[in-house]
Amino acid sequence: MHRAARLNVSGVLINAAALVLVLSYALPYIYLLMTSIKPAADVQQIPPSFFPAVVSFENFREVLRSSTLPRAFVNSLTVAVLTTALSLSVAVTAAYVATQYRRRVTTIFLLFALVTRMVPSVALGVPLFQLLKSLGLLDTIPGLVLAHTSAAVPLALLLMSAFFEGVPKELEEAARMDGCTRFQAFRKIILPVMTGGMAVTALFTFITSWNEFLYALLLTSEATKTAPIVIAEYNSVYGLAWGAMTAAAVLYSLPVIIVTLALQKQIVGGLTFGAVKG
Amino acid sequence: MAGIELCNINKVYGNSFHALHDLSFDIRDGEFMVFVGPSGCGKSTALRMIAGLESITSGELRIGDRLVNDVDPKDRDIAMVFQSYALYPHKTVRENIAFPLLMAGLPKTEIASRVDEAARILELTALLDRRPALLSGGQRQRVAMGRAIVRKPAAFLMDEPLSNLDAKLRVQMRAEIASLQRKLNVTTIYVTHDQVEAMTMGDRVAVMKGGVLQQVDTPQNLYNRPDNVFVAAFIGSPSMNLYEAVLNGTTLTLGSNSFEIPDRVFEYRPSLGGASSRRVIVGIRPEHMNDAAIRPSSAEISAPVTLVEALGSESMVHLNIDAPRVDAGDPDAVADIGSKKAAVARFSPKSLVRAGDIARIAVDAEELHFFQPDSRTSIW
Ligand SMILES: Nc1ncnc2c1ncn2[C@@H]1O[C@H](COP(=O)(O)OP(=O)(O)OP(=O)(O)O)[C@@H](O)[C@H]1O
Ligand SMILES: [Mg+2]
Numbered sequence: 001m002h003r004a005a006r007l008n009v010s011g012v013l014i015n016a017a018a019l020v021l022v023l024s025y026a027l028p029y030i031y032l033l034m035t036s037i038k039p040a041a042d043v044q045q046i047p048p049s050f051f052p053a054v055v056s057f058e059n060f061r062e063v064l065r066s067s068t069l070p071r072a073f074v075n076s077l078t079v080a081v082l083t084t085a086l087s088l089s090v091a092v093t094a095a096y097v098a099t100q101y102r103r104r105v106t107t108i109f110l111l112f113a114l115v116t117r118m119v120p121s122v123a124l125g126v127p128l129f130q131l132l133k134s135l136g137l138l139d140t141i142p143g144l145v146l147a148h149t150s151a152a153v154p155l156a157l158l159l160m161s162a163f164f165e166g167v168p169k170e171l172e173e174a175a176r177m178d179g180c181t182r183f184q185a186f187r188k189i190i191l192p193v194m195t196g197g198m199a200v201t202a203l204f205t206f207i208t209s210w211n212e213f214l215y216a217l218l219l220t221s222e223a224t225k226t227a228p229i230v231i232a233e234y235n236s237v238y239g240l241a242w243g244a245m246t247a248a249a250v251l252y253s254l255p256v257i258i259v260t261l262a263l264q265k266q267i268v269g270g271l272t273f274g275a276v277k278g
Numbered sequence: 279m280a281g282i283e284l285c286n287i288n289k290v291y292g293n294s295f296h297a298l299h300d301l302s303f304d305i306r307d308g309e310f311m312v313f314v315g316p317s318g319c320g321k322s323t324a325l326r327m328i329a330g331l332e333s334i335t336s337g338e339l340r341i342g343d344r345l346v347n348d349v350d351p352k353d354r355d356i357a358m359v360f361q362s363y364a365l366y367p368h369k370t371v372r373e374n375i376a377f378p379l380l381m382a383g384l385p386k387t388e389i390a391s392r393v394d395e396a397a398r399i400l401e402l403t404a405l406l407d408r409r410p411a412l413l414s415g416g417q418r419q420r421v422a423m424g425r426a427i428v429r430k431p432a433a434f435l436m437d438e439p440l441s442n443l444d445a446k447l448r449v450q451m452r453a454e455i456a457s458l459q460r461k462l463n464v465t466t467i468y469v470t471h472d473q474v475e476a477m478t479m480g481d482r483v484a485v486m487k488g489g490v491l492q493q494v495d496t497p498q499n500l501y502n503r504p505d506n507v508f509v510a511a512f513i514g515s516p517s518m519n520l521y522e523a524v525l526n527g528t529t530l531t532l533g534s535n536s537f538e539i540p541d542r543v544f545e546y547r548p549s550l551g552g553a554s555s556r557r558v559i560v561g562i563r564p565e566h567m568n569d570a571a572i573r574p575s576s577a578e579i580s581a582p583v584t585l586v587e588a589l590g591s592e593s594m595v596h597l598n599i600d601a602p603r604v605d606a607g608d609p610d611a612v613a614d615i616g617s618k619k620a621a622v623a624r625f626s627p628k629s630l631v632r633a634g635d636i637a638r639i640a641v642d643a644e645e646l647h648f649f650q651p652d653s654r655t656s657i658w
Contacts (some may be wrong), residue, residue, distance in 0.1 A: 170364035173331050176351045177358040178425065179381030192368045 029253070036060070036250045040243035059247035069248055072230040076210060077255070078141055079226060083148040083209040084202050087156045090149070092198065095160035096186060100169065110161060117154040124150075125218045132219055139221045147219055148209040155208070156201045163197030164190075199266035207256055227252050280342025280355075280432040281307040282328060282465060287337035289323050289489075297323045298489045301337070308463045310456070312480035314470055315512070316608055320489040321469045325435050328467065330354050342432055352381075357426035359436040363418045365410040365425075371397075372406040375424040382429070396428040399458070416447045427458070433465040440475070452479060473513055477501070485509050487607065507654040510561050510647055511606030516594065519567075519621040520604035522651065523560040525550070530646075532560065533601035535579035540644055550648055550657050558657065559604050561647030564594070567623035568640045569631060575640035583635045584620050593627050596620035597637065 031050065035043055036059050038052040043059075063069045098106040128147055129138070137143030167190060175185035191198075216226045231252060234245040260267070282305040289298040298320045305311045313321040326332040328339060330351035339346055346354055357378070366374050375396055379389045397403045400420045410418055419439060426434055439455070440448045456479045459466050470476055476483045477497040485492040485500065485508070493505040497513075504510035504518075511517045524531045528539050528551075544551040550558075570578050585596040599621045623639060631637045648657040 168362060168364065170360045170362050171366070173329075173351075174358070174360060174364035174366075174425075175377075176331070177329060177356065178378035178429075179352045181350070181352065184381070189366055193366070195368075 032246050032249055036243070036246040038243065043243040043246070044240075059243040060251070062241075063244045063248045063251070068230055069227065069251075072225050072227040073251075075141070075220075075224050076227040076252075079144050079148060079224075080206050080209040082141070082145045083152055084205045086145060086149045087152040087205045088198065088202055090153055091156035091160045091201065092191075092194075095157050095164050096190065098157075099161050099164040100172065110157065113154045113157045116150075121151060121214050125214055128215065129218050138219060139224050141224055144216060144219055144224060144226070147215045148212055151212065151215065152205045152208045156205050159201045159204065160194075160197060163194055163201075167193060196266045199263045203259060203263055203267065206259060210256060280465060281305055281309075282342075282433060282467070283338075283340040284324075284328075285338040285340070287324070287327065287339060288335045289320070289327060289332065290335045296489065298327075301491055303484060303491065303494050305465060305467065307342075308465055310459050310466045310468065310479060310481045312468045312470060312476040312483045313486060314473055314476035314483055315486035315492075317471055319486045321471070321486060322437055323489075324486070325358075325437050325467060325469050328433075329356055329358050329435050355432040357429050357431040357434055359422045359426050359434065359439045361438040361441055363410075363422040363439075363442075365418055365421055367410055370407050370409055371402060371413070371421050371424075374410065374421055375402075375428050378425060378429045392428050393424075396424045399427070400424050415443050416451065419443060419451060423455070423458070427462060427464075430462075431464065433467065434459070435467050435469075437469045438471070439468075440470075441472075448475075455479065473515065477513065483513075485512060487512075503656070504561075504647065505656055507559060507561070507604060507606050507649050508608060510649070510656075512608050514563060516564050516622040516624075517606070517608070518561045518563050518647065519599070520559055520561050520606055520649075521599060521601040521621075522604060523558055523601060524555060525553070525558050525648075526555045530558075530560065530643075532579060533599055535581075535599075537577035537579065537641065537643060539577075539646070542644055543646065547648060547658050557651045559649040559651050559654065561649065562621070562641060563645065563647075564622045564624040566642035566645040567595075567597075567621075567625075568642070569595075569625050569629035570638035570640040571630070572626055572628060573640050575642065577641040577643040579639050579641060580636055581621070581639060583631050583633050583637050585633050586631060588627065591627060593625045593629055595623045595625045595629070595631060595637065597623055597639065 034051055037055050037057065038059075039054055039056040040058050040062070042049075042053060094109075098110050128150075132138050132143045132147065135143070137146065171189055171193065172182070172185045175189040176182065180188060211228065212226075213228045213232070216229050220226065220229065227248070231245060231248045234241040234248065284301050284303055287298060287301040288296070290296050301324060313324060315321055323332060327334050328341075330346070330349060334347050341354060341356070366377065369377065372393055375393045376389050379392060384392075393406075394403070397406055400423055402417070402420055402424055405413065405417060405421075410421065413421065419442075422439065426436075436455075440451050443451060452475055455468075468475075468479060477500075480497060482494055482496055483500055484494045487508050492512075493500060493509045495503075500509060500513045504513065507520060511520060521532055525539070528541075528544070529536055530539050568575070579599070581597040581599045583595055584598050587594040587596075597620060603621075625631065649655060650657060
């Protein structure tokens with residue numbers, strides 16, 4: 001009896017703590033949502049209200065009417081998808097070799113990949129600008145994809161290495177005994193086992209690129225501006241268009257939410273490494 | 279199907295550790311060969327070299343007369359069962375077993391019928407659509423076996439396939455694997471550090487120690503005619519009792535005890551006799567020491583009893599024989615016997631000796647083993 005009661009109390013406490021935590025993350029976003037469906041005129045009302053007095057989709061119509069935001073969305077999506085594909089193909093193969101054929105040089109290689117993460121991206125922005133300029137890739141999709149990939153690969157490499165560490169070496173060896181070349185063993189056995197880990201890595205890479213601001217600001221000007229840049233510009237070019245900005249931000253957050261929900265199962269599986277056991 | 283021939287095989291690992299020294303022996307077509315030895319003696323290394331998963335530093339490896347030193351594992355026509363089973367977690371049991379056939383490019387109908395047959399032999403039919411994660415340890419072990427037998431390879435390699443099972447299942451699977459091997463008649467190399475597995479399963483057993491092959495022979499011969507002190511102590515449980523002793527003509531002096539060695543011993547060990555006062559290592563198996571009160575003998579010694587373990591069918595009597603004990607160099611033996619000091623005798627359960635007694639022990643002197651004290655090899 002006593003024991004059950006105590007368990008219940010701690011259960012309530014844990015749930016309360018979880019609720020506080022979730023709210024502290026969710027409240028700003030909920031406020032953003034609420035603001036985006038207020039009439040444009042009410043957005044800067046004093047004192048501010050949390051809930052809209054009237055629900056209006058005026059802000060959404062406004063941002064979708066101009067062609068700037070939709071085009072920026074297409075740019076963002078293209079860059080993020082290509083960055084994810086490129087980063088993943090680099091990180092998965094490199095991490096596999098680095099973990100399965102461990103030598104001193106592979107350890108050093110992984111370490112250096114990490115070091116590049118420690119340099120602030122502002123410091124890398126200017127040389128990157130020069131580099132892309134000399135390659136004629138300024139303000140192009142491939143240029144930005146390369147820049148984002150350079151930023152995303154270290155983390156992807158690290159994640160994939162951690163996932164590969166959890167794959168027993170015998171799995172590859174069994175496949176080789178069963179008639180696979182090393183590459184076939186990798187493709188037919190190791191990769192399918194790693195789907196959870198790759199989903200997690202892909203998601204982080206996608207979000208890195210999707211949210212990236214600084215490189216996009218430095219390396220694009222007109223044709224390939226991504227959405228974060230355009231959203232930021234609502235407060236300069238159009239005066240103080242808070243309403244439009246919130247609506248654009250809501251729209252912008254949707255893909256990440258959708259992708260996260262879609263990959264939820266793989267992410268949990270990948271993060272707990274349960275996928276490789278057996 | 280094919281025999282396997284190892285000729286002066288050496289393995290030096292990247293960190294310049296010399297794991298195998300001049301390993302040479304033949305495994306006949308269809309033979310069940312067991313590699314046994316204490317942990318770290320190089321059993322897995324040898325097996326992995328035969329599999330092609332580990333490079334061969336020097337020497338020649340032939341599978342069915344083909345030199346395979348530099349042949350890729352996939353082209354050696356060998357199936358392997360891993361200690362961890364290494365089942366493919368994302369594939370069902372059926373897909374796991376079918377995988378090697380798929381890689382071999384067999385037609386679908388052929389694959390299906392072969393998988394069904396393997397499943398029937400291993401009683402896996404009901405589990406074919408499950409994933410490995412939902413199987414018990416014994417079932418996983420069977421799937422691993424299925425993946426090996428379905429291919430009808432030239433040879434099976436198994437690296438401690440039963441060590442992850444509980445004791446009862448291990449005994450059962452031990453018999454099943456042995457009878458399956460006999461039925462399929464495929465050359466098999468089986469690695470274990472369990473000498474009971476080695477003795478019960480193998481047509482022949484290769485005993486290894488520190489990367490050096492000690493002896494290859496049938497289980498009976500290993501037990502009855504060990505080549506050296508290590509094999510003598512490693513094979514048999516409890517281990518053979520080994521002591522330094524002095525042989526003077528036909529009289530053996532073991533600590534404060536002396537007794538006569540029968541003439542027959544000198545007949546089948548001709549190089550034992552002749553010398554006066556010669557130092558030897560004498561080996562006495564536990565079953566060759568009995569309670570003199572029950573089975574008197576011409577060769578008797580007396581020793582204090584330190585412990586009696588009554589097992590029902592027999593009693594393990596620990597004796598404190600006052601001669602210098604010989605360490606056979608088997609790290610596992612210590613844990614095996616418990617007390618390093620004591621000799622162990624296998625008495626009839628009718629024996630009345632108790633701890634603290636000074637027991638009269640009848641030694642079966644015809645069954646003694648003799649070794650050179652320096653080279654530690656058998657004296658024949
Ligand atoms: N990749 C490696 N690099 C260096 N040394 C190694 C390597 N693999 C094994 N060894 C060493 O080689 C020796 C033999 O190892 P091996 O795995 O063959 O032993 P084993 O007889 O199978 O032992 P166990 O019964 O514990 O499995 C050991 O001393 C081990 O430390
Ligand atoms: Mg081993």
